[in-house]
Amino acid sequence: MIVLASQSASRRALLSAAQVPFEALSPGVDEEAAKEALRADGLDARALADALAELKARKVSRRVPGALVLGCDQTLSLDGGEDRGVMIDKAVDRADAERILRLLSGRVHHLHSAAVIVLNGEPIWRHIERVRMTVRPLSEPFIASYLDGDWDECRWCVGCYRIEGPGAQLFAKVEGSQFAIQGLPLLPLLDFLRVRGVLTA
Template identity: 55%
Template sequence: MSIILASQSASRTAMLSAAGVPFTAEPAHADEAALKAAMTGAAPRDVADALAELKALKVSARHPSRLVLGSDSLAVLDDGTILDKPRDRDDARDHLIRMSGKRHDLVSAAVIAENGRPVWRHVEAARMFV
């Protein structure tokens, strides 16, 4: 039985493929900006976890009998600033300048949902240096 990846992220599909996990990919079409706005001031690991859960639950609602994997990653500067995905090249360059020579955390969360409810979750942070 394959799982459903609640994303069409190239890196996430590559990881599951490399691990030999059978899956299909289906985007969640979740309103990430609204959730982030509602969680202003929350710990980055809580935000990543909530985003992963939102994606898993949205797709699980469409496929209740299947296992659905939702995930999210956030780059967090030492001052607590969460960097969103770059909108364009200029934004990406700004991100790299802000991270250059400094440490930051990459907070990643994964949630598996079944029958419209979370059944497993994990959040981890990796300390990075650019």
């Protein structure tokens, strides 16, 4: 069994569907404060996702000695243009979500999905996947109706979308793993768990 250092419904669903035995514990991390501190150190989107995933796993690992603790995080960075590399956070409110969707409209961004496993406070495995996401041009009526229909769910997601739900309508093209888009580089994780004997090879 592993311990998931997250209360993310999407990650729990992915592990359950893959029949990975796990329990979920909240890491109790102030993500915004941690993010700001790490950004101040100059971390890019990829490194930031990795560092936050490790932080969450380390925090929970202190409470469960001897357990394999999985921490995950996702960051989003813009591609192309003057704001290339700029990171987008979760929306703070509905107006911010509209701003984010307008910013993503008709352009490419990258999702960085990081997973780190910590044992007794030390990382023993990590993996980061980058997915290239092309958003189609979004009309104002679409943005309004989309948020009307999915706001209660998508408000918790970086980029304001759930690819497994109505958020699929935002995209013209996706290059990479659907699992990674949902917040977990699942196939590399399953491979590691087989090597460790958590899953049958």
